[in-house]
Amino acid sequence: MRGRRQQIVLRVRVRREKKLRFVFFLILCIGSAALFLFRNQLCSQVCLLPFRFQSKIFPARNVDFLGFSPGMRQSLDGQLPKAGGSVLFFGGRRFGRTVEERFPWVREVRVKKSYFPPGLRVEAIWRVPVARLARQGRTFLLDSGGTAYPPPTPEITAGPPAGEAGLPLAELEALEPQGLTAVAQFLGQVQYDHALDFLSSPVTHIRTEPPGVGLVFFLENGTKISWGDWEPSQWQVKLERLKMVVEDATKRYGRISYINLRHFEEGKIVVRPQTG
Numbered sequence: 001m002r003g004r005r006q007q008i009v010l011r012v013r014v015r016r017e018k019k020l021r022f023v024f025f026l027i028l029c030i031g032s033a034a035l036f037l038f039r040n041q042l043c044s045q046v047c048l049l050p051f052r053f054q055s056k057i058f059p060a061r062n063v064d065f066l067g068f069s070p071g072m073r074q075s076l077d078g079q080l081p082k083a084g085g086s087v088l089f090f091g092g093r094r095f096g097r098t099v100e101e102r103f104p105w106v107r108e109v110r111v112k113k114s115y116f117p118p119g120l121r122v123e124a125i126w127r128v129p130v131a132r133l134a135r136q137g138r139t140f141l142l143d144s145g146g147t148a149y150p151p152p153t154p155e156i157t158a159g160p161p162a163g164e165a166g167l168p169l170a171e172l173e174a175l176e177p178q179g180l181t182a183v184a185q186f187l188g189q190v191q192y193d194h195a196l197d198f199l200s201s202p203v204t205h206i207r208t209e210p211p212g213v214g215l216v217f218f219l220e221n222g223t224k225i226s227w228g229d230w231e232p233s234q235w236q237v238k239l240e241r242l243k244m245v246v247e248d249a250t251k252r253y254g255r256i257s258y259i260n261l262r263h264f265e266e267g268k269i270v271v272r273p274q275t276g
Contacts, residue, residue, distance in 0.1 A: 058087040058118040067124030071156035072103060087118045099124060103156070104149040105141070130187040131170040131206065142170060144188030146181030167191075171207040175230070182232035183215070198243045199223065214262065221255070222274075228262035238264055245269045 063081050081090050092111030099109045105127050112121040129141040133148050140148040189195040201221040209216050215227040249256055253273030260270035
């Protein structure tokens with residue numbers, strides 16, 4: 001009997017110990033979860049402190065905008081940085097991407113931050129067009145990098161954009177992107193580096209002609225230049241040779257009506273003087 005009582009007492013103790021262990025384990029789990037949640041909440045509150053008080057960290061005394069027309073600033077209302085906002089927390093890259101996506105004629109947005117005294121200088125760099133590009137019944141602008149983009153709207157610019165007047169019309173749909181980029185670089189030299197000044201007349205129209213996607217330039221004085229097949233690696237040599245031939249022909253004949261460089265590889269440049 002005595003041994004049986006001892007076994008019953010032992011079993012009761014074991015059951016109590018198991019219950020106590022379970023309760024202790026349950027309290028430990030609940031306490032750990034509560035501590036984890038409290039610690040995360042505390043950390044999040046600490047991490048959010050700079051953002052809650054970000055406007056008080058290097059508040060901008062002034063914000064200068066360059067290259068932003070009144071229409072552009074009005075369109076970006078609510079996204080423009082303002083005086084009093086934090087210079088440190090202003091996302092210049094994100095703002096620049098927003099401007100470039102909304103206004104495709106903006107090539108780049110430069111943001112300069114100063115902290116003593118705190119301020120912002122935001123500048124929109126516009127693309128410089130070298131031609132008006134006719135494509136699928138619409139007219140785009142073409143910059144010297146070969147990028148075609150829609151012209152700025154008068155509502156945004158408060159008038160026609162500077163530099164668009166007098167640009168040659170380019171019909172180059174037959175050209176591949178690589179060829180279009182090379183032609184755009186050439187037109188950049190024509191427009192801004194005066195590469196064709198020896199012709200004494202600006203280019204007004206450019207189009208492609210078969211075979212081999214050749215180029216034809218039309219000048220304001222009526223002169224037509226059949227450039228021939230477009231080889232970007234040879235156009236500089238071709239241009240230098242053309243300059244020598246034109247200067248010599250001008251001395252002999254005066255005004256020129258037609259120049260053919262389609263047989264340049266054979267060492268021939270045909271020049272036709274203007275009659276009448």
